[in-house]
Amino acid sequence: MTKDTILVIGASGQIGTELVTNLRAMYGNAHVVASDVKSATAEVMESGPFEQLDIMDESRLKEILDKYKVTQIYLLAALLSATAEKNIELGWALNMRSLSHVLDLARYGKIKKVYWPSSIAVFGPTTPSINTPQYTVMEPNTVYGISKQAGERWCEYYHHKFGVDVRSIRYPGLISWKAQPGGGTTDYAVHVFHEAIKHGKYESFLSENTTLPMMYMPDAIRATLELMEAPSEKVKIRSSYNVAGISFNPVEIANTIKGHLPEFEMTYKSDERQAIADSWPQSIDDTLAREHWGWKHEYDLKTIAEDMIINLKKQYK
Numbered sequence: 001m002t003k004d005t006i007l008v009i010g011a012s013g014q015i016g017t018e019l020v021t022n023l024r025a026m027y028g029n030a031h032v033v034a035s036d037v038k039s040a041t042a043e044v045m046e047s048g049p050f051e052q053l054d055i056m057d058e059s060r061l062k063e064i065l066d067k068y069k070v071t072q073i074y075l076l077a078a079l080l081s082a083t084a085e086k087n088i089e090l091g092w093a094l095n096m097r098s099l100s101h102v103l104d105l106a107r108y109g110k111i112k113k114v115y116w117p118s119s120i121a122v123f124g125p126t127t128p129s130i131n132t133p134q135y136t137v138m139e140p141n142t143v144y145g146i147s148k149q150a151g152e153r154w155c156e157y158y159h160h161k162f163g164v165d166v167r168s169i170r171y172p173g174l175i176s177w178k179a180q181p182g183g184g185t186t187d188y189a190v191h192v193f194h195e196a197i198k199h200g201k202y203e204s205f206l207s208e209n210t211t212l213p214m215m216y217m218p219d220a221i222r223a224t225l226e227l228m229e230a231p232s233e234k235v236k237i238r239s240s241y242n243v244a245g246i247s248f249n250p251v252e253i254a255n256t257i258k259g260h261l262p263e264f265e266m267t268y269k270s271d272e273r274q275a276i277a278d279s280w281p282q283s284i285d286d287t288l289a290r291e292h293w294g295w296k297h298e299y300d301l302k303t304i305a306e307d308m309i310i311n312l313k314k315q316y317k
Contacts, residue, residue: 004113005031005068009055009098010076011044012036014179014190015117015171015220019074020044022221033068036077041178055098065110072228074115075102080184081121081144082273088143095147099154106164114166115228118152118240120213121145122170125279132281134242134288141279152239159238167227168240172213172284174220175304177311185276186212189253192266193308196257197316201265204250205273211282215245216299216307223295230293237288244284245297246304256305 010016011034023032029048037054051064055077084091124139140146158164173186195202223243254266289295
């Protein structure tokens with residue numbers, strides 16, 4: 001394995017928590033620096049270097065890069081969909097300025113490879129919602145989606161104009177038991193498992209038949225690492241790749257949970273996140289990711305629910 005040193009920005013979040021441990025297993029603990037504005041999990045904090053970092057502080061970022069001689073950055077810091085709608089100025093500033101800082105560092109040779117996640121939020125109500133293709137109408141109607149769409153354009157521009165090796169995935173909703181939900185519209189599919197085990201019931205903020213694309217975190221981490229490890233010539237899209245797992249609605253996840261916890265009850269009370277969900281795709285066509293670098297998901301709703309319940313039961317004991 002290469003001697004690259006990697007900086008993960010946003011290591012305390014849902015993706016970062018698991019990405020750091022996987023990267024450290026691949027590259028060695030000392031070669032993966034975790035960073036965030038807040039402390040991470042004990043596993044992340046104790047297994048390798050951690051630096052406190054506000055990504056808006058460009059001088060602090062450069063200080064960390066020099067200290068560890070960083071060659072790759074995974075930029076995960078962002079204000080997610082529902083949270084960004086409550087503070088649109090911060091959502092735009094954080095999501096865009098953090099990316100521009102990192103792309104400029106790569107442009108001028110400070111780092112050689114960048115990972116930046118996009119989202120299905122780049123799509124909007126005018127996008128075909130079934131098997132949403134890689135190239136299609138993109139008219140997002142949230143500040144999060146607008147920032148991600150703009151970010152995709154910047155990534156592609158920096159690659160073609162300056163040769164920056166930047167890679168990206170449009171994540172669907174992500175499900176994980178290792179980190180708490182982070183303020184996204186799809187986070188009901190995480191929260192429901194916690195509430196099912198703790199209280200035997202859950203009130204969904206999305207309506208019964210709101211179908212959305214989802215993915216289990218092990219699949220998402222594997223997709224991220226496979227894309228980053230792929231030879232450059234196989235990475236033919238430098239905006240962001242569609243990547244799909246499965247699609248389901250709240251009724252389907254409730255029925256699956258009942259198979260393990262028969263007394264579980266789900267009720268429904270839509271809030272402002274319903275309008276966001278209604279503007280997003282129901283399913284994703286990820287043919288190009290499969291063709292270009294061999295992507296293939298492994299988890300379905302049944303295996304996701306089994307793993308979530310087993311691990312959360314241990315956690316709540």
